[in-house]
Amino acid sequence: MREGSQVPHYGARDPITKWPGIGPKRAQEFANLGVHTLEDLLGLWPHRHEDRRVMTPLDQVHEAELMTVQGIVQRAQYDRFRQILRIELSDGRGTLSVVFFHAAWLQRQLPTGQQVVLTGKVERRASQMTMVHPEVQTLKAGEPPLLGLVPIYPLSGSIRQGFLQRLMKEVVPRLAPQVADPVPVAIQERYELIGRAQAVLYQHFPPDLNLLEASRKRLVFDEFLRIALAVQVMHHVDPEVAGLVQNPDGPMVKAFLASLPFELTPGQQKAWETIQSDLREPRPMARLLQGDVGSGKTVVAILTMLAAVDAGHQAAFMAPTELLAEQQWQVLHRFLEPLGVPCALLTGRDKQKAAAHEALQQGTLPLVVGTQALIAERVGFSRLGVVVVDEQHRFGVKQRARLSLKGTYPDMLVMTATPIPRTLALTVYGDLDVSEITGLPPGRQPVETVHVTHERRKVAYTAVRQAVMRGEQAYVVCPLVQGDDENGGAKAAVDLARGMEKVPGWRIGLLHGKMSSGDKSEVMARFRAHEIDVLVATTIVEVGVDVPNATVMVVEDADRFGLAQLHQLRGRVGRGNKPAQCFLIADPRTEQARERLQAMVQYHEGIKLAEEDLRIRGPGEVLGMRQHGITGFQLANPVKDLAWLQEARQVAVKLVADDPHFAYPEHKLLWQWVRDALDDAMPSQVLH
Numbered sequence: 001m002r003e004g005s006q007v008p009h010y011g012a013r014d015p016i017t018k019w020p021g022i023g024p025k026r027a028q029e030f031a032n033l034g035v036h037t038l039e040d041l042l043g044l045w046p047h048r049h050e051d052r053r054v055m056t057p058l059d060q061v062h063e064a065e066l067m068t069v070q071g072i073v074q075r076a077q078y079d080r081f082r083q084i085l086r087i088e089l090s091d092g093r094g095t096l097s098v099v100f101f102h103a104a105w106l107q108r109q110l111p112t113g114q115q116v117v118l119t120g121k122v123e124r125r126a127s128q129m130t131m132v133h134p135e136v137q138t139l140k141a142g143e144p145p146l147l148g149l150v151p152i153y154p155l156s157g158s159i160r161q162g163f164l165q166r167l168m169k170e171v172v173p174r175l176a177p178q179v180a181d182p183v184p185v186a187i188q189e190r191y192e193l194i195g196r197a198q199a200v201l202y203q204h205f206p207p208d209l210n211l212l213e214a215s216r217k218r219l220v221f222d223e224f225l226r227i228a229l230a231v232q233v234m235h236h237v238d239p240e241v242a243g244l245v246q247n248p249d250g251p252m253v254k255a256f257l258a259s260l261p262f263e264l265t266p267g268q269q270k271a272w273e274t275i276q277s278d279l280r281e282p283r284p285m286a287r288l289l290q291g292d293v294g295s296g297k298t299v300v301a302i303l304t305m306l307a308a309v310d311a312g313h314q315a316a317f318m319a320p321t322e323l324l325a326e327q328q329w330q331v332l333h334r335f336l337e338p339l340g341v342p343c344a345l346l347t348g349r350d351k352q353k354a355a356a357h358e359a360l361q362q363g364t365l366p367l368v369v370g371t372q373a374l375i376a377e378r379v380g381f382s383r384l385g386v387v388v389v390d391e392q393h394r395f396g397v398k399q400r401a402r403l404s405l406k407g408t409y410p411d412m413l414v415m416t417a418t419p420i421p422r423t424l425a426l427t428v429y430g431d432l433d434v435s436e437i438t439g440l441p442p443g444r445q446p447v448e449t450v451h452v453t454h455e456r457r458k459v460a461y462t463a464v465r466q467a468v469m470r471g472e473q474a475y476v477v478c479p480l481v482q483g484d485d486e487n488g489g490a491k492a493a494v495d496l497a498r499g500m501e502k503v504p505g506w507r508i509g510l511l512h513g514k515m516s517s518g519d520k521s522e523v524m525a526r527f528r529a530h531e532i533d534v535l536v537a538t539t540i541v542e543v544g545v546d547v548p549n550a551t552v553m554v555v556e557d558a559d560r561f562g563l564a565q566l567h568q569l570r571g572r573v574g575r576g577n578k579p580a581q582c583f584l585i586a587d588p589r590t591e592q593a594r595e596r597l598q599a600m601v602q603y604h605e606g607i608k609l610a611e612e613d614l615r616i617r618g619p620g621e622v623l624g625m626r627q628h629g630i631t632g633f634q635l636a637n638p639v640k641d642l643a644w645l646q647e648a649r650q651v652a653v654k655l656v657a658d659d660p661h662f663a664y665p666e667h668k669l670l671w672q673w674v675r676d677a678l679d680d681a682m683p684s685q686v687l688h
Helices: 024-031 038-042 161-178 185-190 196-204 209-235 251-259 266-279 297-310 322-339 353-362 397-404 422-428 458-469 493-501 517-528 563-570 591-602 606-617 642-658 665-678
Strands: 048-052 064-079 084-090 095-101 115-125 128-139 148-152 286-291 314-318 343-346 367-370 384-389 411-416 433-437 448-452 473-477 508-511 534-537 550-555 581-585
Touching: 038 161, 048 064, 048 115, 064 095, 095 115, 128 161, 148 161, 161 196, 196 209, 209 642, 209 665, 251 297, 251 322, 266 286, 266 297, 266 411, 266 433, 286 297, 297 314, 297 322, 297 384, 297 411, 314 322, 322 343, 322 367, 322 517, 343 353, 448 458, 448 591, 458 473, 458 550, 458 581, 473 493, 493 508, 493 534, 508 517, 550 563, 563 581, 563 591, 563 606, 581 591, 591 606
Parallel strands: 095 128, 286 411, 286 433, 314 367, 314 384, 343 367, 384 411, 448 581, 473 534, 473 550, 508 534, 550 581
Antiparallel strands: 048 148, 064 084, 064 115, 084 095, 115 128
16 A cells, blocks of 8 residues: 555445555455445454554563564575474664464565564574564554554455554544444433544554543444344334234133143243233233243244134244244144144245135135245235244344234244343343243153264264164264365265165165255155154254154264254254263364363253353354344453443333434434344335
8 A cells, every 4th residue: 555545535335445555356355354345444343452562672582472573684584394484583782583384475575674563472492582473564664663552453365464454554543533423422421431433443543451441342332232222123113003912811722722632841831821911912922932942832832823813813933944834834733633723834835825825815724834935025914913933043133024014013922942141132132021941841851962083983873773773763964965075074964874875774864955845845754754764964954853753863073063053953852751862973173162062061951052152152153143134243242241231222222212213313323323234134114
């Protein structure tokens, strides 16, 4: 970039290529960092800051965790065999040896005579002080070094730290003062927050540690507030518009309860009592039902839907895939057929779609199970009273919102077997009331979980053979469908199934996402009918698959899966009254992977695993926040910053209650800010 380069005209939404020195290739590398506009560049927060406030002369260098020095390269030598670059640095008072690993590209940047500033760890090697793989800042003639609390940014492709630091040093001071501040002054004053423009500037280039913390406090509050406001808007119901009152004491509800071959567990009973109270009120229900795999959420969902049928309304049950929708329909059909309640399956490939559409519109079809096909424009309901969304984490806000538009504020029950730590549930689900089914049905036992290395994988497959000999069934889950893994070693379902078919004594089935819907349904039907002993599959069996005779689960390369996935996979076995085992085959290559496997062996409760997931991975990716239609956390941490999360949520609740349409002049920027977060999340008719 040229010294003193100017950008005569620009806007925050201008593409990053508007800035001199950034062409299409570099723009693509920035895109990998989520940076497309100049505004995005301002929000590319540093991972951390290195303290370069003290420059140490080379004749005073000593062993230390971190030290900053400046000098001129006297010599550079690259060892191609060992892939080590060694340079000798001098400042006229002393010299320092410096080594870089796997950094051949640096040789071009560090020729003899190049002036540099280095920050890194200093060790004593062979009686001389050596700086090991430091951060490098190359200086042009007369250019002052970047000192103080220096930002260290995430990188992509050929973008180097020095380039990004120099770019930010030009861009941030120029653009930060023009950052709009959407948060009303009264709120800023109440919580002693600095202005947003200041916060942006100081997050990149803080004059001191106190202002860095003040910057983080403001930006963390903003992240929480923006998401909390977005969620409040999505779930806000006009108090003047009445919902539908259901009938949880109706004849169908009573007949269903009487037909059950078991009593509701205390956990189910408690959840149902809470839901009954919601259904009796004209205020639309918005409830999240959490419960571990096998805890009996489906029975509670059926009760909720029958309460709508008893009130003369319709109910819709939405599952994330055709396979799961078909399985849930089979469960519902088995329960409801004896009661005389028609229940149709509506997915993208059903032959009876036209008849089902007409029956739904006329009101003669009380209950339907489907996928996202239920939110297609052509699907109409006569009087939709209850919506049940299964495995909520598979749906974005956009899909749920569209489905709710099919009725006049229907009661909504959102179910998940992937429990969410309450700190995150507060933010992601806003004002959804949360119920939890605790405990397992009578006779159900926790699944024994065993971690084995690849060297000992025979232990897992011996357990599979023994289960088959007992007349039981098993799953084997692989991370890949077919072919070689670029990183080497991962098992592919197709290849493993072929190999297992050559071994006599068991009947092998194969299931993966690339199969046609008809083939997938046929394989699952054969597995349920015990025409298949061992089902080799990908994570397509992660949720919803219910075969009580399956007692062994083997997960190949288990370190490649997240905790939520592993917990869901484990939940496919132990669904009957027989003891069950889950074998996790892995040689974990990272500390995070080791911790995940240890947590799976140690804990069986989903909520405990969710908390461990939050601790291990941090908040950025937990729950797949972008699936909810809103950006995940960048600086904020719901555990560390719980107090600010709660404060921001209280502010959001009050703001939306006092000014639901953001009509006050001081809320104009705030509404645009929230709109930006919601643009891709909501149907347009919700926002306008």
